[in-house]
Amino acid sequence: MHVGIDLGTTNSVLATFDGTTLSVVPNAVGEVLTPSVVRIDARGAELVGRRAFRFLETDPANTRGEFKRLMGTEEPLRFEASGQTFLPQQLSAKVLISLLADAEAVLGYRPAAVVVSTPALFELPQNHATMKAGKLAGLAEVTLIQEPIASAIAAGWRADAEGFWLVYDLGGGTLDVSLLETREGWLRVVDHGGDNFLGGKDFDNALTDWAVARLAEATGLPALSRTNPAHRRPLSKLKAACEQAKIDLSRLDRTSIVCAEVFNGPDGIPVDADLPVTRAELEGLVAPLIERSLDVCRTVLEKNRLGVDAVGRVVFVGGPTLMPALRERVGGFFGGRVAEGIDPMTIVARGAALYAATVGLEARPAEPVAPTGVVVRVEHPAVTADTEPFVVGRFLPDKGEKMPIGVRIEREDGGFESGVVEVSEEGAFVIQLLLERHRQNRFRLSAWGPGRREVELRSPDFAIVHGVSIADPPLARSVGVARSDNSVLVYFEKGTPLPARRTAVHKTVQRVPAGSSEDALAIPVVQGEFSRAHLNRLIGSLQIRGGRLKKNLPAGSRVEVTLQLDRSGQLHARADLPEVGESFEDVVHVLVPTSTPEVLEKELEVTQRRVADVRRRGFSSGKPALVRTMKGAADLLAEARAGLEAARGGDADAAARVHRLLLDLNGALEQAETELDWPTLDSEASDAIEVSLSWIQEFGTPAERQLCESALNDVAEARLARDSAALDRHVRVLRSLSHAAYVRNPRSAFNSFEWYQTHVSEATDPRQAQSLVEQGRKIAKKGDSEALRQINRQLGELFPGSAEDRRRSFGSGVR
C-alpha cells in the first residue's frame, strides 16, 4: 500500500494506492478534506481539523490556521489560553498525526512511510521544515514531491492519448502552471511556471475590498483599512463572509455578503453588513486576475515553442478553479479541452500516493521476514511502461549457506517463465520479463544450487505494475555554490532529475589557521537562476572551521565540494580538502528570512529607484517592450507597498510575501538591466570570441578546440535568442577555455606577471603580494617561465574578487 498526503495551507488530504485503485481516506467526521487548523484550549487539550476549524473565527487567539505559509521560519505561534507556543512545523506535525490516525482506522495499521506534497515555490528551508514535521509525526520515512508534479502524475497516469497536458493549479496564494508530456508511455514534466503572488486569496481580497467600499458607502463611516491593526478582526470577519458569498456565486446568480456585527460604530452600536452582490460583479472583479493567470500559461507555452492548440488537455487543480467564470475563461482559452472527472481538491494527494508507488515507498511498517532461506535482493521498477523490463537480483548468502547457481522467474498467471538463468560469481543475475499490460504482475523467483537442488529463498515474490512510467521529479530551481567574485558555479540546473549528486573543484581564497576557533571559510550554497550570486537565495552554507583543522589551510588550496540533493530536494554537502587530508560536512541550514517592516521599507525604496531608472533608460533607448515590463513592475511595487502596510498591521505572512516579491522583482530588474546593456554585452562577446579563437587555435588541445566549438554554437544561439543570461554564461566558458590555452603560451607567464606588478596594491594582502612580486622579478630576469607561473599562481590567490563582490557572495571563501 502506498500513501500520499497533500499537506495544504487550508485543507489536507490523505490518499492511498494499492497498485490498482486510488482512494481518498475520509477523516473521523467522514470528510475527505481535513482543515489544516489546530486549536489548543486553556487546559492544553488539542483539536485538529474540522472541530478546530469551527473556532477559527470565534477564538483566533487559541486556534491557528495557514501556518504552512510560515514553514521554514522560526516564527513562534502562541496559543494564549494555555500559554504554549509552537513552530509552524510542529503544528503541521499535529495535522499529519490526525491524518495518519484516520488512515490507521481504514487500513488497520499506521502508515510508516509516506509521500508529502509541497508547493513548487517552497525552497530548501521550507522543504526541510516539512520533512521535520513528518519526523515529528512519527513517520519513519518521508519523501517530498512538488504539488504541480503530483497533480501532473494523477492527471496523466492513465493517459490514453499521447501529447502535451497543462496543469493549472490555483492555490490559496500561488498559481503553478505545469506543462507535461506523455510520449511512448512516459510521463514527463516538461516545464513549469507560476506566479507566487496570485491565488484564491487575491480573489477573496478583490471581493473584500469591494465590500469594504460598499460598506463605507452604506454607513457613511470611514472604510476599514488593512494598515490599521484595530481593523484586523472586522476585516477578517468580512473576508470570511466574502469567501462564503464567492462560493455561493459558483451556483447562484446573486447572493448577499452577510456579516453580523462587523465592528462597532462611533456610537458603540454594532454595524452589520448585508451587501447584495451578483455573479457578474464578482466576475468583473476577478477578470484581471484570471487574465494574469493566462499570461503565465502563455509564457510557459512560448518558452517551449508551443501554441495553445498543442495542449491536448488542461487539468484544473485547487479550490479556486471551481469558480465557473475561471473555468469558462481558462477552459475557453484552451479551446474547451478540459480534462473531466478529476477532483481538483484531492488530485494532489492522489498524485502523491501514485508517486509513492513509483519510488517503491511502502506505507505498511516492515514485518519480520521468515528467518530461514537465502537473502536475495531483487531490483525492478515498481511501475513501468515497458512490457519487457529487466529485473536484477543478487544473492547474499549468510556464512554456511551455499550461493545458488541458477535462477528462474515465473509470472503468477503462468503467462511467462524465464527458463533457468545462470547466476554470476558475485551472485547476480539479470532477467528480462514479460508483463501483462495495464495490470499488476506478480512474479515468483526460484533458485537452484549444485545438483539442481532447490534453494529456499527468504522473499521470493515481487510485483510490477504496467502503467505510465513517471520520470524523476525535476529540480524547481538551479542550485550552485556562490564564489568569491559573486559568480555562481551551478551544480544542478533547473530541471535536473532528483536525486542528484555532483562534485566540482574550487580553490580557497583565504588562509584558515589550524586550531583557530574564530576563523572559518564559508562555501555558500545558493538556489536561483541568476549568474550573480547575491540575486539568488542562500539555502545553506558549508563551513570549514579552523578549530577542526589539524593543519593550516593556505589560500589557494584545492577543495572538492560534493552537493547531493535527495529525492525530496534535501541538501547534503561535503567538502574534501586533499591537501590537508580532511573532510567537512557541516551544513548550516538557513531559515526563511522574516524581515521586519523597517528593512522591507528600505528594500522597497531601493527597488523603486531601480524601476524608475530602468524605465527611464528604456524610454531613452527606444525599447517599448522593456517599458511595458516595467509597467508590470510598477504594479508589483504597488502590491509590495500594500503588503508592507499589512505587515505593519502585524501580518507576518504579508512580510514574507513582500520579501519574496522584492526578490523576484529585483531578479526581473537584473534581467531588464542586462537587456539594456545588450549592445555592450554583445560587443564584449565579439571581443571574447576573437581573443579565444586566436589563443585556442594556437595553443589549445583538441579537446579544448572541441569545447570551444560547442561554446561558440551556444554563444550564437544565445545571440539569436537575445538571451543575455545565456550569452553571459557561454562567454564565460569561452573565456575559461581561452585562459587554459593561453597559459600554454611561453610568454603568458611574463604577461600575467606584468599585470600583477601593476595591480599589486589591490591584493587582499599587499605585503605578501609585494614580496611575491619581488621574487618574481628575479625569476623573470632569469627567463624561467615555469617558476614564474608558480609565483603567478600564488599571486592569483591574493586577487579573489573585490571586497564588495565577496560581501555580496554571502562571504564565499572559494572561487
Added chain:
Amino acid sequence: MAAPSAECENLLRQHLANPFLVLGLEPDASRDELERQGAKLLAMLAAGVRRAAAYSTPRGRRDRTPEMVRAALAELRDPARRLLHEWWAQGLAGQSPGAGTPRS
C-alpha cells in the same frame, strides 16, 4: 605544464559524464533502448553488481552512480539536449582508444 584550472577540470568532468558514455550506448540508440538500458543499470547499481559500477571514457574508466544514470536519462529524453549530447558523444568516440568497439 601547469595544472588545469578548477574551471577546466570541472568542464572536463562534465564532459566525461556524457549521457551516452554513462549509459554505455551509441548515439543512435532508440528511445526504448535508452529507457531499458537506464532501468537495467539502475537495478544493477541498486543490487550492487560490480560491472555496473564503472563506465569507459576516453580518459579511462570512471565511477558510475545511480544519480548519473538518472541525469543521463533525463538529458536524453529532451530532444534538443539529446542532439547536443549526440554531437559530443560522436566527437568523444573519435578520441577513445577503443573507438568503434562496444562499451560495457
